[in-house]
Amino acid sequence: MGKHYKEIIWQIMKISIVPCLLWMLCAQLSLAKDLRAQEILSQRISISVTDMDMEKVLEKIEGQTKVRFIYSAEVIHAERKVTLDYQNQRLDTVLETLLGPLGIEYKVSKKTILLRKAAEKKTSLKTETFENSIPGAQADRDITGKVLDEKGEPIPGASVVVKGTTVGTSTNIEGIYQLSVPEDKDIVIFSFVGYISQEIRIGNAANLDVTLKVDEKALEEVVVVGFGEQKKVSVTGSVSSVTSEVLQQSSSASLANSLSGRLPGLTSIQSGGGQPGRDDATMYLRGAATTNGRSPLILIDGVPRDNIRTLDANEVASVSILKDASATAVFGVRGANGVILITTKRGSAGKNELTINAEQSFTSFTREPERLHSLEYMALRNEASKNDGITPLPFSEEVMAKYANPLAGLDPSDPDYARKAMVRKYMYPDHDYYREYISRYAPQTRVNMNVTGGTDKVSYFVNGGYLHQGGNLNTEPKSVLGYDPAAKMDRYNFRANLDYKVTNSLKSFLNIGSYIEQVNMPAAWLYGNSDTGWMMSDLIYQAQTILPITPGPTTIDGFGVAPGQIVDPGYMDRSAFEIMNRMGARNEVRSNLNASFGAEWDLSNVVTKGLSLKGMLSYDSKATTAMQGKKSERLYLAEVDMVNDKLSYAVKRSDESLLTLTKGADSRYNINVQGSINYARAFGKHDVTGMILGQRDTWESTGGEIPFNVLGVAARATYGYDERYLAEVNMGYNGSEQFAPGHRYGFFPAFSAGWIISNENFLKNNRYITNLKLRASYGKVGNDKMGSARFLYQSNITLGGDGPLGSLGLGQTINQGLLGNPNITWEIAKKQNYGLDLQILRDLNLSVDVFKERRSNILISRGTVPEFQGVPLGNIPKVNMGLVDNKGFELELSYNKALSKDFKIMISGNYGYNRNTVKFLDESVRDESYAYRYRSTGFSLNQSWGYKIDYSNGNGYFNSKEELDSYLKTTTYGFGEPRIGDFKYIDLNKDGVIDDKDQAPIGYSNIPRVIYGLSLTFEYKGFDLTTFLQGVGKYSSNYSQQGVYEYIIRGTYFDYHKTAWTPERYAAGEKITYPALSTHSNTNHTANDFFVMNRSFTRLKNLVLGYTLPAGVLKAVGVSKMRVYVSAQNYFTWAHLKMGHLDPENDASLGYPVTKMANFGLNITF
Known part of the structure; x- marks a missing residue:
C-alpha cells in the first residue's frame, strides 16, 4: 500500500497538481478493484413470474443486475414457459434453479454470462458447435481464432460476420470463433458493443486472432454547447451542466429556483419572494460586469426564451451553462452575460414507459415576525417616548392594567356579562392580526405524467403536468364574497417531442411545448393595474405592523351596524383586511405555445463522409389576459371611551360601489429560423469538426411595441490530434436593431486550446490519474441589452404649444428631449479563462476555472458634463464609455462510488467567487474634503x-x-x-x-461574490437519502424604513426592538440589539454599518428520503418501479441578518416572503 502512495505522490508532483488532493487519492486505493465473478453471482434479486417466456425472464434478470446474457435462442428454447418466485435471493441460486433442469450451464466473464448446453465440450475447435451461426452461401473455407480485448482477455459474444453477407457467428465463453467463409468473399467484420469494429482481409489465413479496442467515443459523456454537442473530454471552454434527476429533487414551482447552488458560476436568488405565480429568481453568470442588462441568454432546445420559471422540471433532460468567450462567442452580440442551454427530454427506441409523479406539499414562510403582545407594545412605545422626552407617556399604568385584564371589575353573574365582556375585549385587545391575515401553511399540489418510447423509425416523449400553488393570505371564500380574492396559481404544462427517421440519412423532429397559467390575487387597482408586487408588499407590511392594541374586530357584528362591515385601523392608509377581501380580485391567464420543426440530412453518401445539413423553424407565442374586479365598501372607525368603558363605531368612509370589471390583453411572438452546415470526421489521429450556422430572430407584439430583429451567422471549427492536443475557434457575426445603420453588425471571435495530459505516454497507463486536461480560452463577445429604452441613436424632438408670441399665430415651441447618439454600439466583453479537469480512479472528478473579464463600451450617462453647457443634463446623449473589470475562480468536485452492491455514495460540490471593479463610469470627482472622493470608481457595482x-x-x-x-x-x-x-x-x-x-x-x-452548493446522496438497497446545501457569501444590502425602523406610523416593533439600548440594560451588561428607541426619525435612521446588513446565508435547500419498492413486489400489479419519498425544501437557514423576521434572499424588508415546503411524493413507472 505504501508503494502505491508513493506512486500517486510522484505522479501528481511530476505534473504539478495541487498537493491538497493527496488525501483524496489515498482514500481511493482501497476501492479500486473490480467486481469478481463471485461478486456478480452474489447479487440478490427478486423475481416472481408465471408462465413467462424464458427470454423475457432473462431480460428481467438483466434489468435488476449488472450482467448481460449471451445465448442462442435455440439452446435455451427462448419461448419455453417458466414459473419462478424468489425474493431477495442470490443470482447463482436463481440461475441454477432456472437453467439446471434444462441442461444449460453458464460461465461468467467480466459482466457477461454465457449460456450453453451442459453437454457441450471444449476439447477441440473441430467439435465446437456454434448454435447461433447464421446459415449463408456455400462455404469454401473455414477460419478460426480468438477475439480479445486490449488486455488479452477473451470477449465472449463478439460478432464475427462476413462483410456483405448474412453469414456470421459469435464467440464462445473463451472468445473462440469458427466461421465458414464463402468462396467469393475475403473481408470479415469483428464487433462488440463498446468496442471499435474491425474489418480484416483474411487472405489465405486459417487462424486469425483479433484484438478489439475500447470505443472511447461511445463511452464518452456528451455535453450540450452552443448550437450543438461535444464530447466532454474535447471541450476546451468553460461549460457546466446538471441533469434532470438532480433538478427533480426540488419541489420548487420555478425551475430557476431549482438551479440555485447546482452549477458553479450560476447565481440564482429568489429576490422577489414566494408569491404564487411570481416566484422567479434573479440570475447571474459569474456575477455582473455592467450597469445595464445582466441576465444571461436562455435557450430551450436551441430557441431563445426570456424566462424559465414556467418550465416543468420533468420535461428537462439537462441544463448547461456556457461561461467563457469560447463557449458563448457563437452567440455574438448576446453572449457577454453567459448562456443557459436547456435540453428537453426525447424518446428512444425500446420499451415504452409510462411514468406518473404525484406530490403534495405544504408551504410556509421561511421567517416570520415574533408575536408582539399589547403590553409589550405599550412598554416599547413608552420607552421610545421617554427617550424622546415626551410627557406624559402615551400609556399610563391604569390603561396598561386594563389591557392586562380587560374583564376586571365585571360581574360574571350579571345578565349582560357576555355583551360587556365582548366589548371589553374589543376595546382592550391583545390581537394577533398577523396570524389573522396570514395562514401558517398553504397547499401545493403537483401531478405529472409522461410516456416515452419508440422504434428504430419513430421515438417520442410526451409530458403533461399540473401544478397548484396556494397562497398564505387568509382571504374570505368566494361563497361569501361572490368573487375569489385568494392568492393562488394553477399551471398546466404540456410537451411532446417527436423524432422520425425518414430514411437512413434523413431525420426530422417536431417539438411542441406549452403552458396555461392562471394567477389569482386580491385587486391591485389602488396601486395601478399592473403593480401587484407593491400591493402584496403593502399587505405583508400591514399584516406585520398593525398594532395589537387596535380595537377589534376586523369586521363588525352588532353595535347597530349591518353584519360584516369593515373596521378600519384608523392610523394606516387603508385596512389590510379591506385590500385582501373587499376591494375586488384580479385574475391573470398567461399562455404560451412554442413549436419547432426541423430536419437533419446526412450527406456522407452524397457529398463526403461526416457532412450534414440541419434546419429548424421555431414559433414561440405568449398571451396574457387580465380581468380585474373593482369595488369599495363603507368603512367604520372604532371610538373607544376608556373612562366609561364604552365602544362605538363611526363611519369613516361612506363611499360604496358595486363590483365593476375591466379586462386587458397582450400578446407577442417570436419566430426563429436556423440553418447550419456541420462536419465531423476523423483522419487517423486527426479529429476535425466544423459548423456554419445562420439564424434570424423576430419579436413581434400586438401591443404598442415596435418589432425587434436579430440577424447573425455563427461558426465553429475544432481540431484534435491523437486525443491529446485540442484547438477550437468560435465566432459570431451579429446584427441588432438597437443601434443605428452602420453600427449594427459586429464580429466576435474566440479561441481556445486544450491539452489532455493523461493521454501522454508518461501518464497514459497511470492507474490512478484517469483524466487530466488543461484548458485555456480568450475571446470577445457582446451585449446589446441597453435597458428598456430603444433607438437611443435618435434624438427625441417634439412640437409643443404656443410660444411667447402665440397670440399672433407665431412662436410654436420645439421641445428637445433626449439627444441621440448615432455612434451608440454594443458593450464588448473580452474574456480569459484557464481551466483544469482532473479525474482520479474514474470516481473522483475535479474542475478548476480561473477567469478574467474586461467589459468596455458600457452605455452610461455622462457625470462630468457641466450644467452651463446649455443642454439639460437629463437630455445629454448616452455614450459607450463605461469600463468594468470582473475576475474570479470556480471549483467543482464530484465523487461517485459503489462501495458494495447494496451501498452507493455520491458527493458533489461547487464553489464560485467573483469580484467586479468599476474602472470608469465618468463619475464626478468629489473635492478633497471627502473621505472617499469616488463612490463608484474603484469599487464593486452597487x-x-x-x-x-x-x-x-x-x-x-x-x-x-x-x-x-x-x-x-x-x-x-x-x-x-x-x-x-x-x-x-x-x-x-x-x-x-x-x-x-x-x-x-x-x-x-447586493450582487453576491460567493456562491456554493454541496450535495450528499446515499443509496442503500432500496433507500436513498439526499441532502443539498446552498448558499451565498459577501452579499450586503441597506435595510431601512418599513419593516426595520421602529418609529414608523405609531411604532412598529419586532423582536430585536425588545432589547434596544436603555441605561438600565447597559448598566446591567445585558445584550443590546438596537439603538435607543424613538418615536420619530433621528440620526440612527440612515445608512450605516448596522442597517447595511450582511445577507450571506447557507440554506438547507433540499432534504429527501426515499424508498424504492422491490421489483418482485410490484410485478403482480404490472408496475416496473415505484418510489415513495418525503422531502423538505428551504427548511433551515443560517444567516447573519440582525432581524429575525427577514429572509436574506428577499431584496427588501417588505414583500411576499420566501417559502419553505414539506413534501410527500410518489413515483410510479409502468
Missing part, C-alpha cells in the same frame, strides 16, 4: 455606502451623558442631534462634522 460606527467603546453607542457631551465638544452631526443610546459615528475626514463627506463603503454589493 457597493453599499453609509456611516461607520465607532465601536472603540465596545458597543458603538453613546452610553452616558458624559460620553455624548465629550464627543459633541469636537464633533457635530449634520443631520440631527444625537441622544444617549444613539449610534456614535466616525468622523472620517476629521472636519468635526458628520455628514455625507464621511460616508464609506460598508459590507459588499
Whole structure:
C-alpha cells in the first residue's frame, strides 16, 4: 500500500497538481478493484413470474443486475414457459434453479454470462458447435481464432460476420470463433458493443486472432454547447451542466429556483419572494460586469426564451451553462452575460414507459415576525417616548392594567356579562392580526405524467403536468364574497417531442411545448393595474405592523351596524383586511405555445463522409389576459371611551360601489429560423469538426411595441490530434436593431486550446490519474441589452404649444428631449479563462476555472458634463464609455462510488467567487474634503455606502451623558442631534462634522461574490437519502424604513426592538440589539454599518428520503418501479441578518416572503 502512495505522490508532483488532493487519492486505493465473478453471482434479486417466456425472464434478470446474457435462442428454447418466485435471493441460486433442469450451464466473464448446453465440450475447435451461426452461401473455407480485448482477455459474444453477407457467428465463453467463409468473399467484420469494429482481409489465413479496442467515443459523456454537442473530454471552454434527476429533487414551482447552488458560476436568488405565480429568481453568470442588462441568454432546445420559471422540471433532460468567450462567442452580440442551454427530454427506441409523479406539499414562510403582545407594545412605545422626552407617556399604568385584564371589575353573574365582556375585549385587545391575515401553511399540489418510447423509425416523449400553488393570505371564500380574492396559481404544462427517421440519412423532429397559467390575487387597482408586487408588499407590511392594541374586530357584528362591515385601523392608509377581501380580485391567464420543426440530412453518401445539413423553424407565442374586479365598501372607525368603558363605531368612509370589471390583453411572438452546415470526421489521429450556422430572430407584439430583429451567422471549427492536443475557434457575426445603420453588425471571435495530459505516454497507463486536461480560452463577445429604452441613436424632438408670441399665430415651441447618439454600439466583453479537469480512479472528478473579464463600451450617462453647457443634463446623449473589470475562480468536485452492491455514495460540490471593479463610469470627482472622493470608481457595482460606527467603546453607542457631551465638544452631526443610546459615528475626514463627506463603503454589493452548493446522496438497497446545501457569501444590502425602523406610523416593533439600548440594560451588561428607541426619525435612521446588513446565508435547500419498492413486489400489479419519498425544501437557514423576521434572499424588508415546503411524493413507472 505504501508503494502505491508513493506512486500517486510522484505522479501528481511530476505534473504539478495541487498537493491538497493527496488525501483524496489515498482514500481511493482501497476501492479500486473490480467486481469478481463471485461478486456478480452474489447479487440478490427478486423475481416472481408465471408462465413467462424464458427470454423475457432473462431480460428481467438483466434489468435488476449488472450482467448481460449471451445465448442462442435455440439452446435455451427462448419461448419455453417458466414459473419462478424468489425474493431477495442470490443470482447463482436463481440461475441454477432456472437453467439446471434444462441442461444449460453458464460461465461468467467480466459482466457477461454465457449460456450453453451442459453437454457441450471444449476439447477441440473441430467439435465446437456454434448454435447461433447464421446459415449463408456455400462455404469454401473455414477460419478460426480468438477475439480479445486490449488486455488479452477473451470477449465472449463478439460478432464475427462476413462483410456483405448474412453469414456470421459469435464467440464462445473463451472468445473462440469458427466461421465458414464463402468462396467469393475475403473481408470479415469483428464487433462488440463498446468496442471499435474491425474489418480484416483474411487472405489465405486459417487462424486469425483479433484484438478489439475500447470505443472511447461511445463511452464518452456528451455535453450540450452552443448550437450543438461535444464530447466532454474535447471541450476546451468553460461549460457546466446538471441533469434532470438532480433538478427533480426540488419541489420548487420555478425551475430557476431549482438551479440555485447546482452549477458553479450560476447565481440564482429568489429576490422577489414566494408569491404564487411570481416566484422567479434573479440570475447571474459569474456575477455582473455592467450597469445595464445582466441576465444571461436562455435557450430551450436551441430557441431563445426570456424566462424559465414556467418550465416543468420533468420535461428537462439537462441544463448547461456556457461561461467563457469560447463557449458563448457563437452567440455574438448576446453572449457577454453567459448562456443557459436547456435540453428537453426525447424518446428512444425500446420499451415504452409510462411514468406518473404525484406530490403534495405544504408551504410556509421561511421567517416570520415574533408575536408582539399589547403590553409589550405599550412598554416599547413608552420607552421610545421617554427617550424622546415626551410627557406624559402615551400609556399610563391604569390603561396598561386594563389591557392586562380587560374583564376586571365585571360581574360574571350579571345578565349582560357576555355583551360587556365582548366589548371589553374589543376595546382592550391583545390581537394577533398577523396570524389573522396570514395562514401558517398553504397547499401545493403537483401531478405529472409522461410516456416515452419508440422504434428504430419513430421515438417520442410526451409530458403533461399540473401544478397548484396556494397562497398564505387568509382571504374570505368566494361563497361569501361572490368573487375569489385568494392568492393562488394553477399551471398546466404540456410537451411532446417527436423524432422520425425518414430514411437512413434523413431525420426530422417536431417539438411542441406549452403552458396555461392562471394567477389569482386580491385587486391591485389602488396601486395601478399592473403593480401587484407593491400591493402584496403593502399587505405583508400591514399584516406585520398593525398594532395589537387596535380595537377589534376586523369586521363588525352588532353595535347597530349591518353584519360584516369593515373596521378600519384608523392610523394606516387603508385596512389590510379591506385590500385582501373587499376591494375586488384580479385574475391573470398567461399562455404560451412554442413549436419547432426541423430536419437533419446526412450527406456522407452524397457529398463526403461526416457532412450534414440541419434546419429548424421555431414559433414561440405568449398571451396574457387580465380581468380585474373593482369595488369599495363603507368603512367604520372604532371610538373607544376608556373612562366609561364604552365602544362605538363611526363611519369613516361612506363611499360604496358595486363590483365593476375591466379586462386587458397582450400578446407577442417570436419566430426563429436556423440553418447550419456541420462536419465531423476523423483522419487517423486527426479529429476535425466544423459548423456554419445562420439564424434570424423576430419579436413581434400586438401591443404598442415596435418589432425587434436579430440577424447573425455563427461558426465553429475544432481540431484534435491523437486525443491529446485540442484547438477550437468560435465566432459570431451579429446584427441588432438597437443601434443605428452602420453600427449594427459586429464580429466576435474566440479561441481556445486544450491539452489532455493523461493521454501522454508518461501518464497514459497511470492507474490512478484517469483524466487530466488543461484548458485555456480568450475571446470577445457582446451585449446589446441597453435597458428598456430603444433607438437611443435618435434624438427625441417634439412640437409643443404656443410660444411667447402665440397670440399672433407665431412662436410654436420645439421641445428637445433626449439627444441621440448615432455612434451608440454594443458593450464588448473580452474574456480569459484557464481551466483544469482532473479525474482520479474514474470516481473522483475535479474542475478548476480561473477567469478574467474586461467589459468596455458600457452605455452610461455622462457625470462630468457641466450644467452651463446649455443642454439639460437629463437630455445629454448616452455614450459607450463605461469600463468594468470582473475576475474570479470556480471549483467543482464530484465523487461517485459503489462501495458494495447494496451501498452507493455520491458527493458533489461547487464553489464560485467573483469580484467586479468599476474602472470608469465618468463619475464626478468629489473635492478633497471627502473621505472617499469616488463612490463608484474603484469599487464593486452597487457597493453599499453609509456611516461607520465607532465601536472603540465596545458597543458603538453613546452610553452616558458624559460620553455624548465629550464627543459633541469636537464633533457635530449634520443631520440631527444625537441622544444617549444613539449610534456614535466616525468622523472620517476629521472636519468635526458628520455628514455625507464621511460616508464609506460598508459590507459588499447586493450582487453576491460567493456562491456554493454541496450535495450528499446515499443509496442503500432500496433507500436513498439526499441532502443539498446552498448558499451565498459577501452579499450586503441597506435595510431601512418599513419593516426595520421602529418609529414608523405609531411604532412598529419586532423582536430585536425588545432589547434596544436603555441605561438600565447597559448598566446591567445585558445584550443590546438596537439603538435607543424613538418615536420619530433621528440620526440612527440612515445608512450605516448596522442597517447595511450582511445577507450571506447557507440554506438547507433540499432534504429527501426515499424508498424504492422491490421489483418482485410490484410485478403482480404490472408496475416496473415505484418510489415513495418525503422531502423538505428551504427548511433551515443560517444567516447573519440582525432581524429575525427577514429572509436574506428577499431584496427588501417588505414583500411576499420566501417559502419553505414539506413534501410527500410518489413515483410510479409502468
